[in-house]
Amino acid sequence: MSEAPPTSFEEALSQLEDSAARLEEGDLSLEEALRVFERGVAASRLCARHLDQARQRVQVLQEDGEGNFRLESLDGDEMDGEEEEP
DSSP states (O other): OOOOOOOSHHHHHHHHHHHHHHHHHOOSOHHHHHHHHHHHHHHHHHHHHHHHHHHHHOEEEEEOSSSOEEEEETTSOEEEEEEEOO
16 A cells, blocks of 8 residues: 655654654554654654745845834844845
């Protein structure tokens, strides 16, 4: 039984949850448990990539105290060339 690899965050998260649930049941053979584990690791990595991409897209408009605004990424890095004035 071969499933198509997930492409969206939601699909990957669902696959990760399914893998974890199957492993927690404890009734898999060693070989099957390894396959399920590998599938879960791949889904986890895909989720992390999706979250990294989303984090990069999130921007916050910050005022500098002098009435000037600038765009910053969510992690606090100022974005070059994106200054605005009121």
